[in-house]
Amino acid sequence: MEAFSIEAIKVYFDLYFTFLKIGFFSFGGGLAMVPLFVVEFQKNGWMEPEQFYNVLSLAQMTPGAIAVNSATFVGNEAGMAVGGRLGALIGGLFATAGLATPSVICIVALSELLRKMKQNQWKQAFFFGIKPVTIALIFFAGWKIAESTFFEESYTEVHYGSIILFLIVAALLKVFDKKIHPIALIACSAIIGIVIF
Amino acid sequence: MFTFGGGYAMVPLLEKELIDKKKWLTNDELLEIMSIAQMTPGTIAINAATFVGYREKGFLGGIMTTIGVMAPSYLVITLIYHLFNTSFEHPIAQKAFLGARACIVALIGHSVWKMFQGSVKDKFSFGIFLGACILLFVFHIHPILLIVLGAVTGILLLVTMPSKIKKLLK
Structure with missing residues (x-):
């Protein structure tokens, strides 16, 4: 199946690690990520900037956080190109998971730190x-x-x-x-x- | 599921679910969580969800709330992608979003008012709030810089007027 070809699997992991990187380096929430999105997507050939601005307005209108919405959409688009509809579902999942990973790591570490300095x-x-x-x-x-x-x-x-x-x-x-x-x-x-x- | 317009739009819903219903947090604690969420790498909504889940139920709780906050986005966007492809400019959808956004403005305004009443009780906090508003609305300062300035101001106040500020801390 094309959705599980080597090429497709490589794209899924590219998506995961790209969004992981974006997540780690963006402070201040979803809109702060936009410039990073544009650069990375063009570099990977997933989406042109104009197309991404359309996605962004869609992401702002639909329920949910802007960055998660954008990640899901771009993951779908990139997955679709290599693995059809199933590939799109998997691509969206990998992109979204990549975006969430830095949050989980940083927040867990930070809450432990804050607990220790409660009365500081x-x-x-x-x-x-x-x-x-x-x-x-x-x-x-x-x-x-x-x-x-x-x-x-x-x-x-x-x-x-x-x-x-x-x-x-x-x-x-x-x-x-x-x-x-x-x-x-x-x-x-x-x-x-x-x-x- | 029902947060339009990014992470901050989630505040009214967090307030309803976590403070009014579940009684996991107070207003002031939610404000602390939002403060942490916006200065940690990652999106504000995911950060806030992970923080609340981790604090209440440990690591697994953090993972569960994270999945919970992302699942609707994943489902809705995937559905839109496969059903409509890129075009989502249907006039009916536009009208629905316009109505929803008008409502969200009121909800956010209400939340801001409640947070303001709950946490800005002394002249120092009020001064910081006013300064932050001017820097944001007039000078369009970057949010991260503003957050750093806020933290520095808090610490400088403690250094320069320890006796006055200590009474206000908790």
Whole structure:
């Protein structure tokens, strides 16, 4: 079977180790990985940059983390080229696993370290400084999503429907807070989007 | 499954599942986990999931939560790849995503507000938050640099005003 030929297996491991490398060298989450993705994919002949930017917009729209989505897609594409549909499934799996490996290694090591220095005041000061920054970063991420939702690319057009929907959801959260599940809200909003927008 | 727009969009869901339902974490602990997740190599969502799983149930727990957070991405993207190939610009899908994103903005805003109330209680934290916002929104500083600056500020505060800061640490 072509999906298990030597050539195909070589591509699967190339995918695994490429994403392993990208995972280890990217700090700051999925979008920070984009430049590395572009270079590696072109080098390996898996995908041209323009094609990858399309994948990226797909990855941003679909559920799940951007980097995982991109890895799965590129793994599918590269696997498809050497091993057909089965090859695509395996390629996606290897790429995704490669991306997750650095997280598991680094996080396990780091949690052991943090456990040992639980009462250390330098560690506490470190987090005292970082926590407000994290809140600011999440705030900024929210603003970025808001920008791409409420406005057209060049700010020429305002999408009032989505702003009104945003205000309604915000009001519901303010009133009911813990009684409604975020997933239910997202699902309802998606349906409202299909019906009204 | 239901996180659109990258790792930070996962915060409202983590809040609901881990704080409100399972009671594994407090708001402040989740903030600590997000802080760790964003400065460790790898994607934020996977890092956060691995951390929570490892802390609660050991190595196997870490592996399980990692698989759990990645499985939906793998399934959805693979499905899209095989069904639609690259074209996913169907108008109905676009409308659904637009609606979902409007909702996510509200959810993230709500989470930010709760984290802010829970963890920014003194003038030093507020100052760091305000400085970080200005550097991000006005100067578009790189997030990693911002995180390093935050850590340095925290440690410098402890060095320069030990008595004041020690009272605020926990």
